[in-house]
Amino acid sequence: MLKCFSFKSSTSSPTIQNPSQESTSSISREYHHAVHTTSFSEIRFNVEAQAHHLNPTRERVQQALDHFNPDNLTRLFSAFFDHTETASDLCLHLHRCLLRARALHAPLLDLFQSLDPSHPSQNDCVRALDLFQPFHTLPNPIPDSHTFSAIRADLSVLKTTLDHRAARSLRSLRLSRRLFRGSAICLVVVAVAVIAATVAATVHAVVAIAGSGAGFALPVCASEKRELARLRQLDAAAKCAYVLSNDLGTIDALVSRLRAAVEGDKVLVGLGLERGNERYLVEEVIKQLWKSHQGFLRQVEDLEEHIFLCFYNINKARLLVHQVICTDSTS
Known part of the structure; x- marks a missing residue:
């Protein structure tokens, strides 16, 4: 006989909670546990090897x-997999x-390794100007x-959609539980009425009612099992979408900072090229x-580390x- 799923918290089945109501800190802590317990050198080696x-x-x-077709969840x-592939390509x-x-x-x-940047010589300035041109171009x-x-x-957008779909599964589970409890109460009332009406038919009535009740409970429990599976799937995808979005946001900020640093170097180099006949100015450009x-x-190095960690997180x-x-599809 199919066992009904409990709505109470346990280690083997999820609680009937809306995933969007979980704290962001617990999501990040749970998801990043594997990353924090794995050395960056190991992550980098695995990513480069693959x-x-x-x-x-x-x-x-x-x-x-x-092999997965519950409602419209396949889409x-x-x-989710398309977005993670796009993120990996980027x-x-x-x-x-x-x-x-x-x-x-x-x-x-x-060049900097072959001179004293704090006191560049005339020859150092000439060499630097030769290198400034391709760097600037x-x-x-x-x-x-x-x-x-x-x-x-x-x-x-995907996380929002997943959260809404998870909320629907949550409502369906709660409704299923209420209907199941209401059906059980009705069965008890009918059984008492039949027993009170005729003692002679008690055995047959109870057997018939029990059989009817079992036939009703089975599909309800199967439905609960399917909704719990969907909730696990939706919850996992929503958490991953949230964390990956944060990872990409961090990388975006690092990219912006690094691009600005390179642009700043180009401005310095351009200044050196414009005033190449002034040794003092070229020396200052070299120092800066x-x-x-x-x-x-x-x-x-910081950006490269985050890129490798993001590769790891995407595959994770x-x-x-x-x-x-x-x-859940095979269970």
């Missing part, structure tokens, strides 16, 4: 969605931009800010570039939602 491949792949995702989860593009930024600055960094490899604005908006390059390297999110879908 060449930023999505996990699960598009083919595995499609196979799971082909929502298909959108992160990959951004990482390539970082590689170009390193290459752009590499000649200047080599080449475009800024760091993309415009708000690189992830569109995909963040998509994830935000040396100082700014220390910050540039830190910003590049996809695996989590894929696993919940496959588990």
